[in-house]
Amino acid sequence: MTKGILATLIVLAFLLVLVPVQVEAGPYMGGYLKENANITDRVLVTVNYAGTQADQIPYYTHLMGVSSIAGGSGLSPSGWTYQNVVGLMRNNHVYWQPQGWYENSQEYPGPIWDVGRGYYLFYYERMDIAYGKVIYTLYVYQDSTAYNNDEPTYIYLWSHPTSDSNFLVGRQWHSGNWYKHFQFGVESEQAFTTTNWQELNAHACYYDGADWRYTEGRVCHGDTALITWTYQGWAVGGSTYDGVNKTYSFDDWVCWNYSGTTIPDDSQLWSGSGIVSDTVFKPYHAGILKGAVSFAGRGAPPNDRWIEPFEVKLFEPGNLDNVLWEGTATTNNTGVFNITDLTPGTYDIGIKNWTCLSELETGVDLSGEAMVDFGTTREGDANDDDYINILDSSALSSAFGSSEGDPNWNPHCDFNRDGHINILDASILASNYGQHGDLR
Numbered sequence: 001m002t003k004g005i006l007a008t009l010i011v012l013a014f015l016l017v018l019v020p021v022q023v024e025a026g027p028y029m030g031g032y033l034k035e036n037a038n039i040t041d042r043v044l045v046t047v048n049y050a051g052t053q054a055d056q057i058p059y060y061t062h063l064m065g066v067s068s069i070a071g072g073s074g075l076s077p078s079g080w081t082y083q084n085v086v087g088l089m090r091n092n093h094v095y096w097q098p099q100g101w102y103e104n105s106q107e108y109p110g111p112i113w114d115v116g117r118g119y120y121l122f123y124y125e126r127m128d129i130a131y132g133k134v135i136y137t138l139y140v141y142q143d144s145t146a147y148n149n150d151e152p153t154y155i156y157l158w159s160h161p162t163s164d165s166n167f168l169v170g171r172q173w174h175s176g177n178w179y180k181h182f183q184f185g186v187e188s189e190q191a192f193t194t195t196n197w198q199e200l201n202a203h204a205c206y207y208d209g210a211d212w213r214y215t216e217g218r219v220c221h222g223d224t225a226l227i228t229w230t231y232q233g234w235a236v237g238g239s240t241y242d243g244v245n246k247t248y249s250f251d252d253w254v255c256w257n258y259s260g261t262t263i264p265d266d267s268q269l270w271s272g273s274g275i276v277s278d279t280v281f282k283p284y285h286a287g288i289l290k291g292a293v294s295f296a297g298r299g300a301p302p303n304d305r306w307i308e309p310f311e312v313k314l315f316e317p318g319n320l321d322n323v324l325w326e327g328t329a330t331t332n333n334t335g336v337f338n339i340t341d342l343t344p345g346t347y348d349i350g351i352k353n354w355t356c357l358s359e360l361e362t363g364v365d366l367s368g369e370a371m372v373d374f375g376t377t378r379e380g381d382a383n384d385d386d387y388i389n390i391l392d393s394s395a396l397s398s399a400f401g402s403s404e405g406d407p408n409w410n411p412h413c414d415f416n417r418d419g420h421i422n423i424l425d426a427s428i429l430a431s432n433y434g435q436h437g438d439l440r
Contacts, residue, residue: 030185
């Protein structure tokens with residue numbers, strides 16, 4: 001090989017690193033959150049098509065409300081882009097499809113669901129990354145009644161394995177380009193100009209560990225919609241959707257419309273930043289677990305003796321060795337506890353407190369809000385080892401006849417929480433003697 005040819009190949013290889021290679025995608029007009037790059041484990045955008053005449057959409061195409069997010073480890077992109085797609089068809093049906101792209105290739109299209117109609121009020125696209133999975137969730141609010149009551153008409157959930165540990169938001173400078181890691185916008189397989197269509201993106205935001213947050217919003221054309229890179233400079237983008245402008249924008253909202261005039265690249269959508277304010281709660285804080293337990297020998301609720309702390313664990317279904325989440329929750333005086341901000345998914349859920357055996361409920365769907373009745377606690381586990389046996393009987397015997405404040409008082413044997421250890425506690429222990437917890 002001559003030196004000249006070698007030098008040419010080196011230059012070409014160098015250019016491959018610097019020049020973004022985009023996915024062949026339909027025309028696109030989008031926005032992004034302009035800030036320094038940051039990491040998150042969840043993002044959310046809503047879609048509304050109420051201002052579009054679906055019957056004016058050309059045959060064999062659709063109008064898509066798309067949210068896209070780069071995956072990575074820390075601030076280093078992996079080359080993966082994850083997308084939530086809500087598309088409006090000519091027949092006014094709306095479909096939903098989760099997608100995963102690597103470099104310039106769609107590695108997996110998720111299943112396609114028919115999720116509603118174009119006149120439905122809001123479609124909430126949420127993506128989470130947790131437990132080695134990307135979790136796609138769609139919350140559908142059909143009308144203002146469902147919205148004002150925070151009762152999603154439908155909830156859809158799908159997940160796919162990933163080796164990424166987090167998402168990226170904001171933007172990073174790399175090899176002469178700004179990469180805009182979290183985007184939201186409108187796309188179709190081909191541009192159509194038959195109607196002054198519009199598509200609303202609202203509440204474009206990410207979770208910062210405490211709150212759902214938005215920052216300054218800016219425009220990105222298809223040819224500047226670079227989301228991620230690898231050593232070869234791969235990106236996700238496409239051609240610009242000419243003729244698309246915004247009808248209005250404020251805070252974390254933008255309404256795209258076809259007007260024949262193209263909004264300039266990097267135009268400001270909104271200047272502010274802050275914590276998202278919304279009427280509904282569930283799309284932001286699902287999964288929500290409402291757990292209920294009952295207690296024998298403690299009187300009828302409401303009763304302060306029904307207030308108890310519990311350890312709560314979420315397991316991979318069918319695998320008690322894989323704890324995906326654990327924490328504590330305290331019941332109120334009716335025996336109900338509430339945990340929010342759990343990652344949507346399906347879990348086996350176990351609970352235990354300091355004097356009762358563990359209980360397990362399997363296959364609990366936490367894509368939205370789940371009410372789980374764990375039944376009546378099995379009290380008598382004085383040494384908290386999840387068995388009720390001779391060791392617990394011995395502890396009860398040593399404390400028998402005592403009241404709170406006595407030298408031999410043992411609160412772990414006061415199974416009915418009345419401040420006395422007597423025949424009532426002995427009876428409770430005897431009724432569960434020889435049993436063990438579900439988590440054993």
